[in-house]
Amino acid sequence: MNRWVYLFSEGSKEQKDLLGGKGANLAEMTKLGLPVPTGFTVTTEACLYYLNHGNHLTDEMKDQVMAAVEQLSVKTGKRFGDVTNPLLVSVRSGSKFSMPGMMDTVLNLGLNDQTVAALAENSQNERFAYDCYRRLLQMFGNVVMGMDNNDFEHRITALKKINGLSFDNELTADHWKQIVSEYKEIYRKKLQREFPQNPIEQLYLAIEAVFGSWNNQRAKTYRRLHDISDDLGTAVNIQEMVFGNFGESSGTGVVFSRNPSLGDPGLFGEYLINAQGEDVVAGVRTPKPIQVLADELPKQYSQLKEICEDLEKHYHDMQDVEFTIEREKLFILQTRSGKRTSKAALTILLDLHKEGIIDEKELVRRIEAKDLEAALHPNFDEQELKNHESFLSGLAASPGAATGAAYFTAEAATEAKARGERVVLVREETSPEDIEGIAVSEAVITSRGGMTSHAAVVARGMGICSVVGCERLTVLEENKAVVGDKVIEEGAILSVDGTSGRVYFGEIPMEEVTNTVALDELHVIWDRHAAIKVRANAETPNDIETGMALGAVGIGLARTEHMFFERSRLLQFRQLILADSLEERLDVLKDLKEVQKQDFKFMYEAAQGKSTTIRLLDPPLHEFLSKGTEECREVAKELGKTFNEVKRKTDNLAEVNPMLGFRGLRLGVAYPEIYQMQAEAIIEAACEVTLEKGYPIAPEIMIPFTIDAEEFARVRTSIEGAIQKSLSARKQVLEYQIGTMIEIPRACFVADEIAKHADFFSFGTNDLTQMALGLSRDDSPRIINQYMEAGIFADDPFQVLDVAGVGALMKLAIERGRQVNPQLKIGICGEAAAHPKSIAFLNDLSIDYISCSPFRIPQAKMTLAQTAVKDQKQVG
């Protein structure tokens, strides 16, 4: 016999695969003794069997469902279909991963023409009973039989209009009775059959509909967008109904145990008095903030609060809880880990840790790269914002800032995105059908709905900024909306601030956020776990400051040739390489030394005394030579030389393959005075900052492109001579180191020889990859893409370290280098260093640091710390 059905009392939270997330958590809460309405789960395996075997419930499944219904009868004292004391149930989907709004729910199942009368009698509330019945007809018609919900809703709107009423709760029992018979008529006309009066038939059809909904279009789209496998199936949860629409001491709501937008502690959510679940999420009535419940139903509020706190402790995470209060009795209908914004995610994890709910390793393990990324993303520039007046405001549902063109349907938004536009989706409210449109949008604005409405929840989950419930906004037709006397035409540019809930016309510039309080705390924690330090590749004071703010322990690579890209500097550099004699060159170098000294002083100050590795010039010459006749003419004019002189020299210096030409140390050997000048500038700047600022600067001078130990040794001797001259002229003592980049395969093989002369190694894996693979770092993307598409390469070796080739060379160099000098400091500063996949490999090498561009530092630190605590999961 196959087991297709489990009572809530039989399962646990570990069984998400079999019972789905909702079912497993309902079982867990039942086990914890929380007030969960009794029920049972039909498994995901039953769903898969159903979908793969002709879409019908087997007799075995039906028998097990009926046996479980019998158990519900025993527990509740009510019977399914009984005309005096009827049992009513809800039927809800629930897959392993939560897919909010993607799947279907039917409430009040078990009602028919007889049982509705019993419900009216038992509850002494006829209005309530017929409201429940019409809801069943409507949901059953829509979800199970695929009818259009508007066909039903229009009847209510028409009835309210005829009677001059505004709200559903003003409709009387007789109104609902009338609606019930109209609904039955619609049902009959549309489907050519009667609404099934037999509750068992209702139940089987509803279970089949939930199983079938696994394959509806919006569920498929959601799975595609969230990388959820199609092979999981959904479970079905059948649960005794509890009624939030029983009157003024009943209600229903959704709460988060912490603010899912900002992460603040304390309950956050909404509820409606005298309503059923779908009223809250549908955004039809505007719900009240949960704190108001503390006044309206104080006892239930504190019970709810306590339960949420207990659930957080039990699950070690922020929870999203659905509840219903029936005549003052609180029931919990669902709990799950709450979706949250990136900002909230970091704040919540840090708070959970501070409150002792998760340990430090769990905190490190659970931070997601996307949340970290978002913490580093731009917001609107504060100053700029002051010059703009918002024309629309609403609830700040999902923070962040975005600008795009307004579109009013998901289709129009998708098309505009395909044309390359940035899009803001503007809707009255969103529904799961809009999911594709939301996914392509930079921001979502709605005129209706609260903080837990579909638009708010989905946008937050996707990290898309969103403002909902903008009451002054009226979406008029497919290509227009109005706000008072202002018109939003299709394509109008809007700037949306999801943090303040304000919307502006036109584009507002963004500001770069370089750090947050949460990041500061995280850096301290990551540093405690990571085995390898992270430095910044940076040379401008601005980049250095960003690097430091983002957690760098120093500078791992300052490329001095980058200091010559600016026009006036470029000219000086050209003067240097076009000089005809040593005298002329020395003349230029004298000026350049002063300029470089200033550069280095700024750098040391920006790094505030932290380790600073400055790389001597490594200019691929073609980047600095004038390009054509016209440019040669201009350069000649600017340098006071003749055109012919400049042209001849430029032609002489031109290389067929400049990337393998006159680079790095080759320059140092041919023109020792250039490196000498740089070394003097580095040392003299360090001397001055040490005196002026009071923190000792111990520069690390890095020589690029070394091929050979003798080559390196000669240049070292040459620059050390210059350094010593500088120091003795100043009568100052200064610590410094001279090391090399390892970026040529030969250097890896002769690393033991080089290590005799070098104080440190830094792997330049950009060049090392280029040379190890024989693929140009500049021209190869096409080849690499082809190789990745063909499945020859799994990754781009310039982005993810090629462990088999380049990694092997690194291992060899480390081994040989440390044979000679066990203390040899070793780093890596190529682009691939910061990639999480590279870090998995680098973490096992005995290197001291990786160096990467400033904005990649936090993620690199995070990954290093996560790699260190990977297998040490929190227990409990």
Ligand code: PEP
């Ligand atoms: C490298 O080659 O990896 C490196 C960091 O140097 P550059 O990119 O400047 O050649």
Ligand code: MG
């Ligand atoms: Mg290089």
